[in-house]
Amino acid sequence: MSDALLEVHDLKVTFGGQGREVYAVDGVSYSVYAGQTLAIVGESGSGKTVSCRAVMGLLPPSAVVTGSARFQGIQLIGLTDDQLREHRGANVAMVFQDPARSLNPTMRIGTQIAEAVTTHHHVSKAQAKEQAVELLRLVHMPLPERRCVEYPHQLSGGMRQRVMIAIALACRPRLLIADEATTALDVTTQAQIMELLLELQAELGMALMLISHDLGLAASYADEVIVMYAGRIVEQAPAARLFEQVRMPYTQALFEAIPRLERPAHTPLPVIGGRPPDAAMLPQGCSFAPRCRRAADDCRAAAPPLAEHEPGHRWACWHPVPPGSGGPDAD
């Protein structure tokens, strides 16, 4: 495989300080390649969003970020705000969950897109407006000229998200991060937006990162899937591989808890008890051990390292799910 576009190594993010440090992200490493789709999956508070925002330099000053994140060889951690602003937009762009809150309600759609264009390129107002229409066409917005003079409240949720993607694409970023970008949308709209993202990725040769709580969505649209729990990566594999064979019991629990159309009605969903641990009071061993069906004494004694046990398949578990005993499609 070619050189990585983004290489994150041993990224750690702590909040608080003064003896009571909370690790939101604890030693995360991954690489993103051009043309590839990487999904980071986890529950609320697993650190998936914080780890991405750390790379973007979007965390509040109270967060302490250590480790390394190289974008095309350039170290991002430790850059000043001005240097980061240069890097954002031109290289990396982000699409968030709630398009209604990310757009300015008092500005016309076209003006907002043109603003993104002029921030990074020296073009005339007229040229920027032209590009705005062009970008709306790129994201398959019906009647782009008319939409340009409309306000966000006049658009549906799916159309607003298309506008957000148009803004994100304004500077032709090499990496697009979609943070729960389809979570607030309906299923049919979600499918349209996901198809649009993949189509644009192929067309523009971008790398795509999907941050999502939805393992089903991640596994069906991504090439590579990372599962996070309590600030750490617990399993990483190509999406197709993960569907065949889950090894980490947490990933298995996530898969099993999703209601699936193939399941007969009224059959109880396999559930695990408990809740994710408080980041301030992580257990000594594996952070999933208190909820794990397979946990033994060694799990509570020491945390298992994330290691590549099989080609392309990494997991952090002392007692992984034995092969053949069930990917989600095995039932």
Add this chain to the structure above:
Amino acid sequence: MPTDAAPLLQVKDLVQEFTVRETGGVRGGTVHAVSGVCFDVRPGETLGIVGETGSGKSTLARSILQAPRPKSGAVLFRGADLVTLRGTRLLQARRYLQMVFQDPFGSLDPKWRVRDLVEEPLIAYKTGDRNTRRRRVDEVLELVGLDPAGHGGRRPRELSGGQAQRVAIARAIALNPALVICDEAVSSLDVLIQAQVLNLFEQLRAELGLSYLFIAHDLALVKQVSDRVAVMYLGKLCEVGPGETVYRQPLHPYTRALLDSVPGSPQARAKKTIRGEPPSPIHPPSGCRFRTRCPRAEQRCADEEPVMRELATGHSVACHFPLVPVARSTPHSEEKIARGPR
């Protein structure tokens, strides 16, 4: 499932419309939120209603509860038409018809303790004395998997999302209802907590003989808990049938599109999704409301409104050109390909 029993809830030709006003109170148009919806819920049955944002599913739920009153139609609950009832008689009838909403923190008073929150409906309906009420509160809290001693004294902000939703469920079942309407009741929860709460709904159904009207946008989730599933689009039902049949052999093109949009395995990626946006409920299309996005639409769909007709036992569709069922001979892994994009 007793299919011949008298329905617990019968909704007949329910219509709900709202007037939108523009600047200065000028009448801007009418939102056709619910347009002539008919369905039954039998005792002990769960009817799932699936629909996207703006399909009118939440308005339907509220119209059943008479909050606000529907424009026209009938809602027969245990024999009484709620639409004609007023005052105390409506309150008494509604006692056995409870609702659980999407956001538990929005529906629980943040200043109240859990025990008082669950006791409130009992006080409102003047049930028993203080001691019997307290006993009932403990009983109900146990039933929803909360510890009366541990959680009873807490306030909503001291609870997790899943626990708060359990409190909302405890409130709903405290009065021994016959029917509980769940409006996106698990949609805001993380997947592992969501599975726990779904299992709780199922457990309560079995233990208390409850019926549910289970409303959600997620078809897989609705199917998991429902005996029958109704699909709603732009204020109208387009298909009703047993959950398994609707999934295996959908008759309405919109149901097909919903099924194809569910993220599944990597193979599912090649599917074609429907294009475009749902039309405005202020100006719904003539004839069939789905025709503007339907791959099978013809002139007839614009001219003539399709009526709901039963094509197989208990499986009805409102479509002029329903999908021809594909003969099933293979297990579901191959079936996906067999009934793939047309």
